[in-house]
Amino acid sequence: MRHSLVLVINSGSSSLKFALIDAVSGDARLTGLGECFGLSDASVSWKYDGEKSSFALEATGNHHQQAIDRLVLLLDELGLKQDIIAIGHRVVHGGERFSETVKIDDQVLAEIEALSELAPLHNPAHVIGIRAAISAFPYLPQYAVFDTAFHQSMPAKAYRYALPEKLYQDFGIRRYGFHGTSHFFVSLEAAKLLGKPAEKTNVITVHLGNGASICAVRNGQSVDTSMGFTPTAGLMMGTRCGDLDPGIVDFLINKGWSQAEVQQALNKEAGFLGVSGLTSDCRGIVEAMEAGHAGAKLAFEIFTYRVAKYIASYMVALDELDAIVFTGGIGENSLPVRSEVLKYLKIFGYREDATGNANARFGEKGVITKPNTPMAMVIPTNEEWVIARESMALLHA
Numbered sequence: 001m002r003h004s005l006v007l008v009i010n011s012g013s014s015s016l017k018f019a020l021i022d023a024v025s026g027d028a029r030l031t032g033l034g035e036c037f038g039l040s041d042a043s044v045s046w047k048y049d050g051e052k053s054s055f056a057l058e059a060t061g062n063h064h065q066q067a068i069d070r071l072v073l074l075l076d077e078l079g080l081k082q083d084i085i086a087i088g089h090r091v092v093h094g095g096e097r098f099s100e101t102v103k104i105d106d107q108v109l110a111e112i113e114a115l116s117e118l119a120p121l122h123n124p125a126h127v128i129g130i131r132a133a134i135s136a137f138p139y140l141p142q143y144a145v146f147d148t149a150f151h152q153s154m155p156a157k158a159y160r161y162a163l164p165e166k167l168y169q170d171f172g173i174r175r176y177g178f179h180g181t182s183h184f185f186v187s188l189e190a191a192k193l194l195g196k197p198a199e200k201t202n203v204i205t206v207h208l209g210n211g212a213s214i215c216a217v218r219n220g221q222s223v224d225t226s227m228g229f230t231p232t233a234g235l236m237m238g239t240r241c242g243d244l245d246p247g248i249v250d251f252l253i254n255k256g257w258s259q260a261e262v263q264q265a266l267n268k269e270a271g272f273l274g275v276s277g278l279t280s281d282c283r284g285i286v287e288a289m290e291a292g293h294a295g296a297k298l299a300f301e302i303f304t305y306r307v308a309k310y311i312a313s314y315m316v317a318l319d320e321l322d323a324i325v326f327t328g329g330i331g332e333n334s335l336p337v338r339s340e341v342l343k344y345l346k347i348f349g350y351r352e353d354a355t356g357n358a359n360a361r362f363g364e365k366g367v368i369t370k371p372n373t374p375m376a377m378v379i380p381t382n383e384e385w386v387i388a389r390e391s392m393a394l395l396h397a
């Protein structure tokens with residue numbers, strides 16, 4: 001039997017992730033990653049039917065195009081190419097222009113490129129990937145799914161900074177929020193688990209991965225989120241500092257630091273890595289903390305305390321709260337992180353169910369609080385599936 005497949009592409013500056021999603025079941029038939037683009041050891045690796053393989057790219061040249069060309073060959077070899085009906089691209093920044101998924105044409109591509117000013121690390125890389133995919137699959141419809149789109153429903157009181165109006169009007173300085181596809185997906189799945197229609201579901205979604213953000217979802221719509229004008233804001237992350245007194249930036253620049261040095265410190269050397277001095281990886285932090293490492297303990301404490309503070313503050317964005325929903329690599333797997341966050345929320349009545357917490361790991365969803373207490377749950381995210389489904393919805397519209 002032939003299947004309808006959607007190729008999902010997430011093109012970064014030095015990497016390109018892809019997944020071939022069955023449009024009916026949502027299963028990933030093929031997943032892969034091109035990495036080290038721009039370096040002599042650029043390569044593409046993939047997993048199909050449980051088997052892993054890889055392929056070295058040429059030492060020089062356009063590695064995005066080479067990766068996509070290799071992918072086309074692979075799809076041909078596996079007999080999957082003719083089953084692809086659409087391509088969905090993850091695009092980090094849609095600004096105020098894109099509040100939903102769109103079909104890509106020349107105009108849309110130009111607008112995504114123009115938004116590079118707001119996402120200089122991401123949007124130019126998406127444009128390169130989209131161009132390479134169009135040249136390899138000129139006959140297929142291609143769609144852009146934006147990380148920012150879900151948050152376009154935020155009210156002005158949530159998205160505006162207390163800055164002069166002119167900065168918003170002239171430069172678009174406002175909170176945009178990111179991880180929208182993940183917050184959207186887990187809020188829908190939470191509604192299913194709660195047995196409620198999505199448009200009547202109120203949740204606080206807590207995406208904790210290398211990047212981390214929280215979202216208040218009121219009646220199915222994002223009404224506040226912790227990332228802001230850039231993905232540096234909000235929670236502490238693997239290497240990003242999260243919220244910060246802007247005076248610190250001034251202070252460092254007055255000390256003679258360059259703008260690039262400050263950016264490097266805030267985005268690449270902070271977070272778990274910076275505080276612990278050890279690692280950006282939550283598993284490593286927990287292991288080191290349990291072995292008595294003081295920096296790892298402090299990193300864990302700052303991280304969990306800030307997550308809990310954000311959850312508490314987002315209660316004011318909602319009239320009622322059905323559940324707190326954990327997701328992302330840390331949110332889906334880390335028992336101690338979830339346990340500690342729930343302890344901070346004791347004042348609101350949250351009580352961890354140790355068995356529920358232990359069971360909801362490694363891809364399993366479930367409720368992690370005791371019966372008859374306010375509910376927290378774990379739902380594994382699936383951004384590729386959202387991108388595939390949104391592309392399918394537009395294809396059939």
Ligand code: AMP
Pocket residue numbers: 208209210211238280281282283284328329330333334335
């Ligand atoms: P993501 O960016 O969503 O892939 O998440 C990456 C983060 O998830 C890293 O900090 C990992 O340490 C963390 N993570 C992944 N698996 C586990 C696990 N089994 N226990 C704790 N943390 C985990």
